[in-house]
Amino acid sequence: MKLHKLHKNVLPGFAPTIGFTIFYLSLIVLIPLSALVFRTSTLGWNEFIAIVTEPRVVASYRVTFGAAIVAASVNAIFGVLLAWVLVRYTFPGRKIVDALVDLPFALPTAVAGITLATIYSPSGWVGRYLEPLGIKAAFTPLGITLAMIFIGLPFVVRTVQPVMEDIEVELEEAAACLGATRFQTLSRVIFPALLPSILTGFALAFARGVGEYGSIIFIAGNMPMVSEITPLLIITKLEQFDYPGATAIALVMLLASFFMLLVINLLQKWSRRYAE
Amino acid sequence: MRNNIGTGRLQTEPALVRWFMIAVALVFVGLFLMLPLAAVFSQAFEKGVSVYLESITDADTLSSIKLTLIAAAIAVPLNLVFGVTAAWAIAKFTFPGKNLLITLVDLPFSVSPVISGLIYVLIFGLQGWLGPWLYAHDIEIIFAVPGIVLATIFVTFPFIARELIPLMEAQGKEEEEAALVLGASGLQTFFRVTLPNVKWGIIYGVILCNARAMGEFGAVSVVSGHIRGMTNTMPLHVEILYNEYNYAAAFAVASLLAFLALVTLAVKTIAEWNMQRQFKDN
Numbered sequence: 041m042k043l044h045k046l047h048k049n050v051l052p053g054f055a056p057t058i059g060f061t062i063f064y065l066s067l068i069v070l071i072p073l074s075a076l077v078f079r080t081s082t083l084g085w086n087e088f089i090a091i092v093t094e095p096r097v098v099a100s101y102r103v104t105f106g107a108a109i110v111a112a113s114v115n116a117i118f119g120v121l122l123a124w125v126l127v128r129y130t131f132p133g134r135k136i137v138d139a140l141v142d143l144p145f146a147l148p149t150a151v152a153g154i155t156l157a158t159i160y161s162p163s164g165w166v167g168r169y170l171e172p173l174g175i176k177a178a179f180t181p182l183g184i185t186l187a188m189i190f191i192g193l194p195f196v197v198r199t200v201q202p203v204m205e206d207i208e209v210e211l212e213e214a215a216a217c218l219g220a221t222r223f224q225t226l227s228r229v230i231f232p233a234l235l236p237s238i239l240t241g242f243a244l245a246f247a248r249g250v251g252e253y254g255s256i257i258f259i260a261g262n263m264p265m266v267s268e269i270t271p272l273l274i275i276t277k278l279e280q281f282d283y284p285g286a287t288a289i290a291l292v293m294l295l296a297s298f299f300m301l302l303v304i305n306l307l308q309k310w311s312r313r314y315a316e
Numbered sequence: 317m318r319n320n321i322g323t324g325r326l327q328t329e330p331a332l333v334r335w336f337m338i339a340v341a342l343v344f345v346g347l348f349l350m351l352p353l354a355a356v357f358s359q360a361f362e363k364g365v366s367v368y369l370e371s372i373t374d375a376d377t378l379s380s381i382k383l384t385l386i387a388a389a390i391a392v393p394l395n396l397v398f399g400v401t402a403a404w405a406i407a408k409f410t411f412p413g414k415n416l417l418i419t420l421v422d423l424p425f426s427v428s429p430v431i432s433g434l435i436y437v438l439i440f441g442l443q444g445w446l447g448p449w450l451y452a453h454d455i456e457i458i459f460a461v462p463g464i465v466l467a468t469i470f471v472t473f474p475f476i477a478r479e480l481i482p483l484m485e486a487q488g489k490e491e492e493e494a495a496l497v498l499g500a501s502g503l504q505t506f507f508r509v510t511l512p513n514v515k516w517g518i519i520y521g522v523i524l525c526n527a528r529a530m531g532e533f534g535a536v537s538v539v540s541g542h543i544r545g546m547t548n549t550m551p552l553h554v555e556i557l558y559n560e561y562n563y564a565a566a567f568a569v570a571s572l573l574a575f576l577a578l579v580t581l582a583v584k585t586i587a588e589w590n591m592q593r594q595f596k597d598n
Contacts (some may be wrong), residue, residue: 050493052502057405061417064398069423072435075445079438112357118344125341129334137342139585145524146577146584148531149429150551151570154558155352158359165355166347190348222329251428254533254551258558265378271430275538277436283443290431297426305419 200275435539463469
């Protein structure tokens with residue numbers, strides 16, 4: 041133990057690096073974020089509650105969180121399928137598809153936004169086939185969901201994929217030797233091992249969808265009460281110089297993302313325990 | 317039962333199921349990823365090459381490209397220095413509150429881009445904490461370039477640090493200790509031992525940080541004020557052109573950003589291969 045302690049102190053530079061880390065973190069992230077909390081605290085409690093429970097604001101929560109849940113669910117299903125196909129099967133173009141999964145991380149949100157709005161507009165590449173079916177995608181909550189599916193997909197695939205790669209084939213062989221059918225092996229052996237990572241991916245995609253702005257506003261139509269997302273409402277209030285309104289709603293969003301961060305951390309702890 | 321005897325069969329699904337699943341996955345990828353990517357370039361060239369070239373050499377477009385490059389050229393190096401410093405402190409030492417610090421470093425990723433811009437308006441804006449003082453001294457931050465740079469630094473803050481921390485942790489400290497015992501100075505150890513080991517991790521982090529820095533929209537939109545030719549970055553310029561129904565020009569500028577995204581994906585994939593190879597070699 042003593043030796044271990046001596047051992048540790050050999051590397052130099054802890055004090056300056058941790059000092060700079062905390063200084064830069066405070067300057068760029070912590071102090072600016074605390075400004076939001078302090079600015080809201082100058083509002084009275086009743087005033088704060090009145091702002092964040094206005095019908096138009098509540099409608100925006102419903103649109104934002106509702107679309108994010110649907111999008112994250114779609115991503116959980118297709119993301120797991122995609123990860124499975126990429127890990128377990130071989131087919132031509134697999135490596136390209138694998139690299140392309142990260143496109144939503146790399147493509148600027150405004151580019152994704154105008155492109156999705158164009159594709160799903162009534163005369164667009166996909167929209168023209170939806171129109172005769174009576175499905176309106178652009179400028180409706182469906183469009184918001186589609187944009188959230190686009191930006192959330194890599195979160196599920198990239199969270200589930202490494203866990204899938206680590207599953208030991210011996211487990212499956214053991215299950216099969218003990219007489220399990222393939223379906224039983226998948227549902228009783230593989231699925232439980234993947235579940236924590238699927239939930240983590242779902243939570244990450246959901247959190248990203250809730251905060252997303254750029255890829256959504258072009259396709260959303262932004263009609264108050266119908267297809268107006270909360271981040272847009274913050275900007276609208278800001279443009280009307282309604283600072284108390286903007287900060288109060290932003291604080292609600294911030295608290296929601298802190299809560300999601302907590303859930304994600306707990307899920308990751310759970311999946312790590314599962315891995316051991 | 318018969319299927320279980322023999323080999324390959326029990327570890328996979330029947331061929332029909334396999335092909336069906338591959339087909340569904342590919343249709344999904346085609347519809348949600350490939351189609352939008354193809355649409356950007358198709359729309360950009362819809363009115364012909366001359367309109368395309370005209371759009372990307374327009375004076376306002378060029379000034380938006382310049383501003384985007386400036387913002388990235390400031391934000392990426394700052395976050396690189398921070399990322400390397402933070403990774404050294406967090407990965408090579410044990411101290412109380414380490415997990416909390418890692419969570420805080422990741423924080424900007426979980427904050428909505430709109431809020432990332434708003435917090436700087438609350439500090440530096442005219443109605444903000446420092447607003448009146450800045451106004452009295454004629455210093456412009458919000459609706460000016462410094463605000464754009466600050467918002468860009470915030471949203472790209474975690475990229476390099478979060479890539480390097482696990483990488484440096486996995487590599488341990490033995491090599492650095494050996495160097496120090498052999499008489500190398502701290503900085504020599506860092507530049508000759510640590511840095512070469514995490515080279516591809518740094519490239520990976522920098523390329524993703526740069527992609528986000530050049531592509532950020534929400535946060536920058538809040539602080540920019542959208543002054544054409546002055547405080548418009550490329551993504552903001554795309555928005556303006558699109559809202560003016562100038563689709564060909566909007567997609568022309570967007571195609572430049574989409575091309576950047578493709579380069580980013582390529583470099584990222586190469587960095588991943590190299591990191592895996594390096595990991596196997598050790």
